[in-house]
Amino acid sequence: MGDLLVGALSVLLSTNAPMALSNRVAQAATSLPIPHAGPDTQDPRYAELRVVMEADDAAEDEIGRWLAEREALPPDDPLRETDAAFRRRVDERNARVRSAYETLIQRHPAYAPARNAFAAFLGETGDEEGAIQQLEKASALDPNDPSIWNNLANHYGHVGPIEKAFPAYEKAIALQPFEPTYRYNLGTVVFLFRKDAMAYYRCDEAAVFRRALDHYREVRRLRPHNFRYAFDFAQTWYGVKPEPADTPEKRTVAERSLAESALGAWHEALALADNERDRDGIFLHLARWHLRLGQWDAVRTNLALVARPEHLVLKARLQRNLEEKEPKPTR
Numbered sequence: 001m002g003d004l005l006v007g008a009l010s011v012l013l014s015t016n017a018p019m020a021l022s023n024r025v026a027q028a029a030t031s032l033p034i035p036h037a038g039p040d041t042q043d044p045r046y047a048e049l050r051v052v053m054e055a056d057d058a059a060e061d062e063i064g065r066w067l068a069e070r071e072a073l074p075p076d077d078p079l080r081e082t083d084a085a086f087r088r089r090v091d092e093r094n095a096r097v098r099s100a101y102e103t104l105i106q107r108h109p110a111y112a113p114a115r116n117a118f119a120a121f122l123g124e125t126g127d128e129e130g131a132i133q134q135l136e137k138a139s140a141l142d143p144n145d146p147s148i149w150n151n152l153a154n155h156y157g158h159v160g161p162i163e164k165a166f167p168a169y170e171k172a173i174a175l176q177p178f179e180p181t182y183r184y185n186l187g188t189v190v191f192l193f194r195k196d197a198m199a200y201y202r203c204d205e206a207a208v209f210r211r212a213l214d215h216y217r218e219v220r221r222l223r224p225h226n227f228r229y230a231f232d233f234a235q236t237w238y239g240v241k242p243e244p245a246d247t248p249e250k251r252t253v254a255e256r257s258l259a260e261s262a263l264g265a266w267h268e269a270l271a272l273a274d275n276e277r278d279r280d281g282i283f284l285h286l287a288r289w290h291l292r293l294g295q296w297d298a299v300r301t302n303l304a305l306v307a308r309p310e311h312l313v314l315k316a317r318l319q320r321n322l323e324e325k326e327p328k329p330t331r
Contacts, residue, residue, distance in 0.1 A: 039113035048107070049114050052100045056121055059097045063090055094125050112142035119151060128159045139168075146175035150182050157189050162196045165189050180222040184229060187215030191236055209240050220268075227278070230269040234285065237262035259293045280308045287318050296326045 039046050066089065073080040081089070101118040108114055119134035135152040142148060153168035169186035176182065190197045191212040198208050216233040223229050240262075242254035266285050273279045283302045290298035299322050306315045 043111075045108050045111045046113070048104055049111070049117060052097075052104050052114075053117055055100055056097050056117075059093050060124075063093055066090070097121060098125075110141055112138040112145065112148065115141070116145070116148050116151065119155075123155060128155050131155050132159070143171075144175060146172040146179065146182065149175070150185065153185065153189070157185075157193075162189070162193050163200050165193075166197065166200045178222060180219040180226075180229065183215045183222075184219045184232075187212045187219065187236075188232075190215065191239060206241065206244075209236075212236060213240070225272060227269065227272040227274070230265070230272050231278070231282075234262065234265035234269045234282075237265060256293060259289050263289050277308055277310075280306050280311050284311060284314055284318065291318065291321060291325065294325070296322060 039049065066086070070081060070086060098121065101114070101121060104114050105111070105118060115134040115138035119131040119138065122128070122131040122134065132152065132155045135148060135155065138145075138148045139152055149168045149172040153165045153172065156162060156165035156168060166186070166189065169182055169189065172179075172182040173186065190208060194205055194208050197211070198205060201208065201211065203211075213233075213236060216229070216236060219229050220226075220233055237258070240258060242251065242258045245251040245254045263286065266282055266289065270279060270282045270286075273282060283305045287299045287302040287306075290296075290302065299318070303315055303319055303322075306312070
């Protein structure tokens with residue numbers, strides 16, 4: 001979906017990292033898994049596809065073992081392959097899988113599931129343009145498979161053109177309206193690429209934010225107990241601006257309303273967190289919003305709950321902000 005926001009927002013937020021040793025082992029963030037019924041297992045072509053997909057999985061496992069073995073050696077060990085040598089070995093292994101997919105598609109050019117699976121392989125190995133080509137052909141062959149439209153939109157979101165991602169996600173949602181993944185991905189793209197969304201939907205930035213939030217709210221309704229959805233929904237409130245107001249009093253009310261909405265979302269995420277690390281991080285977010293509201297005791301309460309070492313730097317920064325902003329007692 002690494003993160004610009006945290007969690008899945010990272011996915012579509014992040015840019016594609018250059019392929020290091022192998023995206024088959026450590027690929028850049030992608031969007032959420034794609035739930036769908038899958039190809040018809042009674043179709044005789046499926047047996048052939050299954051063989052190729054199993055070979056694909058075996059190659060990925062093998063490359064993973066190679067990488068683990070290589071990383072276990074010190075950088076100066078003479079037995080450790082150079083980056084170039086290791087990359088060649090990975091590329092040669094992947095080339096055999098690619099050839100198997102290409103042979104399958106030559107035999108069954110109108111079989112959309114084969115193109116969908118091949119696109120996944122191409123995306124994982126760094127050929128997103130090739131993946132888009134396969135998915136565009138698959139969507140023409142089987143326009144009623146929402147997973148194909150979602151996958152295609154994911155690639156448009158990564159490499160462009162971004163304006164094609166919006167209708168592709170919308171197509172997936174229209175085909176499977178109760179699947180939260182598609183709404184989540186569209187909400188993320190709308191939130192991240194606001195200028196493109198403004199042009200596509202012909203609306204202003206405030207309307208774009210409302211559209212993204214509406215998608216996240218629907219995702220939360222469909223999966224109310226999913227921590228990741230709750231966390232990312234709470235994150236979006238950092239990008240939302242208060243409602244326009246023409247007086248200082250109304251601006252204060254709008255700011256408070258925004259902060260209270262954000263706090264409500266973070267409390268929902270906190271209720272779903274099942275580990276100390278996530279809870280600690282949420283306490284920091286709560287402290288930040290209480291600081292914004294000038295609720296000094298609430299800031300101190302939440303900061304006092306933060307104990308994990310990886311959060312102590314931000315905790316100290318928020319404590320300094322509290323000291324600077326809290327009014328000093330008068331004598």
